[in-house]
Amino acid sequence: MAVPAEYGMSSAHRMEPRDDEKFYPSAVKKIVNDILTEKLTGVSYEDKFAQSLALEISNLVKIKCKSLKMPRYKIIVQTFIGENLNQGLRVASKSLWNPKFDNYASCSFMSGNLFAVVIVFGSYYE
Secondary structure (H helix, E strand, O other): OOOOHHHOOOOOOOOOOOHHHOOOHHHHHHHHHHHHHHHHOOOOOOHHHHHHHHHHHHHHHHHHHHOOOOOOEEEEEEEEEEEOOOOOOOOOOOOOOOOOOOEEEEEEEEEOOEEEEEEEEEEEOO
16 A cells, blocks of 8 residues: 555655665674773773763664665674672673664773773664
8 A cells, every 4th residue: 555645655655774884793893892992991990981981882883874875774882890709700782683673893902900891782673
């Protein structure tokens, strides 16, 4: 059934991303690894700076991921920074997910007494 023209809707609306607009974890991981190396190499863990450093890294990752030209993806970045005391860390998340288009990338970094984990989610919206 055709939609009348007065509703201003196009029948050519894409419901999925083109191949060059998809969220590719390998490209995102490279961005995250570069940022983690640049920002954290030689840095020691200090509690009073961890929050602002995590926020700065999250913002940088989000800005650089937007340069990958994934126009219909929402980018969500989680950054965890902590003191490395040889402990374990478990992180879980939950979302309504379309495995055909949505994806994620995660990277970790350790240096001296500091560790960082960054998870980037790319959620396609129609």
